Amino acid sequence: MMNPQLFTNVKIFDGTGAPTFVGEALVDGNLIRAVARGNGGIPRESYYDVIDGKGMTLMPGLVEAHAHVTYSNMAQFSELGLIPIEEHTILALQNVKLMLDSGFTSLYSAASAKFRLEAVLRDAIDAGKFPGPRMRAASPELTATGGLGDERQYHTNHQGFELIADGPDEIRRTVRTLIREGVDTIKMNISGDMFAGRQGFARRLSYTEAEVAAAAEEAHMRGAWLSCHARADAAVKLALKYDFRVIYHCDFIEGETYDLLEAKRDSVFLAPAIGVIYATAYEAEPWGITREFVEKSELFTMIEQCPKVYGELRKRGLRVLPGGDYGFAWNPIGTNARDLEHFVNILGFTPADALMAATKWGGEIMDIPNLGLVSDGYLADLLLVDGDPVENIKLLQDRDNIKVVMKDGVYYKRLIPTPGM
Numbered sequence: 454m455m456n457p458q459l460f461t462n463v464k465i466f467d468g469t470g471a472p473t474f475v476g477e478a479l480v481d482g483n484l485i486r487a488v489a490r491g492n493g494g495i496p497r498e499s500y501y502d503v504i505d506g507k508g509m510t511l512m513p514g515l516v517e518a519h520a521h522v523t524y525s526n527m528a529q530f531s532e533l534g535l536i537p538i539e540e541h542t543i544l545a546l547q548n549v550k551l552m553l554d555s556g557f558t559s560l561y562s563a564a565s566a567k568f569r570l571e572a573v574l575r576d577a578i579d580a581g582k583f584p585g586p587r588m589r590a591a592s593p594e595l596t597a598t599g600g601l602g603d604e605r606q607y608h609t610n611h612q613g614f615e616l617i618a619d620g621p622d623e624i625r626r627t628v629r630t631l632i633r634e635g636v637d638t639i640k641m642n643i644s645g646d647m648f649a650g651r652q653g654f655a656r657r658l659s660y661t662e663a664e665v666a667a668a669a670e671e672a673h674m675r676g677a678w679l680s681c682h683a684r685a686d687a688a689v690k691l692a693l694k695y696d697f698r699v700i701y702h703c704d705f706i707e708g709e710t711y712d713l714l715e716a717k718r719d720s721v722f723l724a725p726a727i728g729v730i731y732a733t734a735y736e737a738e739p740w741g742i743t744r745e746f747v748e749k750s751e752l753f754t755m756i757e758q759c760p761k762v763y764g765e766l767r768k769r770g771l772r773v774l775p776g777g778d779y780g781f782a783w784n785p786i787g788t789n790a791r792d793l794e795h796f797v798n799i800l801g802f803t804p805a806d807a808l809m810a811a812t813k814w815g816g817e818i819m820d821i822p823n824l825g826l827v828s829d830g831y832l833a834d835l836l837l838v839d840g841d842p843v844e845n846i847k848l849l850q851d852r853d854n855i856k857v858v859m860k861d862g863v864y865y866k867r868l869i870p871t872p873g874m
């Protein structure tokens with residue numbers, strides 16, 4: 454068992470959004486046991502390891518709210534379907550390790566690429582067999598025929614990352630099976646998307662109300678969570694009516710939908726997934742995403758809409774979390790901290806608020822009551838960052854700036870001198 458670790462000579466960003474302060478923090482076992490202002494604020498015991506933070510910033514580990522750690526940084530959805538399960542498992546293990554190395558100590562998944570993959574991954578990490586963040590494991594995206602992710606063609610039956618389910622009965626059987634196999638959250642593509650089907654599908658429903666109701670009834674009955682892809686206003690309305698916990702995108706909401714969301718602000722989490730929109734609009738040309746496609750698929754409109762939609766929703770008290778659909782060729786896994794910069798530049802968050810959303814609210818989306826703050830009694834998921842991310846939100850995008858990653862009181866990464874060595 455490791456000695457208690459006393460971090461001294463650090464600036465502390467505690468996750469609440471309050472200004473950073475010079476202070477100390479004591480980790481004992483897997484918990485933070487004391488936090489004090491000033492150096493020398495925590496009484497020393499001889500058996501403590503004293504870690505000189507050299508003025509670096511101690512902060513809670515980051516939480517990714519829209520993770521796809523089983524994606525392969527592919528340029529086409531259909532590529533995911535071609536990866537055999539054995540290679541896919543290894544790829545996923547590499548991805549979760551990379552996420553931890555990048556400062557993400559927790560992941561809330563927005564969909565797995567294969568049926569059991571994330572549930573198995575989560576269990577292996579929890580059992581200590583492989584390094585990785587805390588995980589909430591998702592199902593593959595439940596999609597209607599012709600919906601987002603249906604990569605089949607009439608003459609083939611080749612699938613991508615999707616799980617096609619049509620009609621209430623098939624949806625019930627699929628949801629029941631997924632929950633039997635251990636997923637924490639069911640992902641459903643209630644609306645269409647600009648990447649699939651005809652122009653304008655992002656503004657339309659892909660599933661009927663009866664289908665959404667069937668999925669929700671099964672998930673609620675069995676104690677699983679629901680999340681959804683919902684760009685269309687009507688899709689967000691259905692998600693709210695049937696108590697989906699996490700709603701992704703919300704690009705085209707209007708009118709009373711703002712009020713409906715506000716009414717559920719204490720139970721619903723939102724993540725715009727701005728990272729993939731931004732990268733697709735401005736940086737995906739080498740992969741064949743033309744300016745013509747970007748304009749036709751309303752990506753610029755979405756980037757324009759985002760500050761209006763999410764500005765209003767924040768004013769109404771909704772929790773809006775970073776998490777940008779990283780896992781595509783132009784938006785690769787490991788660059789997830791870019792979303793913090795997008796939250797500042799595009800959504801108008803202050804850096805401290807963006808970091809609060811990724812830590813304090815991150816703990817809330819994970820549903821772990823003592824996760825996401827540097828505070829007495831909280832889980833020791835901590836980063837030591839060279840520099841102050843509140844002053845420069847881009848710092849976290851360079852893994853080399855993250856000198857310590859601790860999860861559950863255990864060092865995963867320690868690029869600072871070790872006491873007594």
Ligand SMILES: [Zn+2]
Pocket residue numbers: 519521563564778
């Ligand atoms: Zn996604």
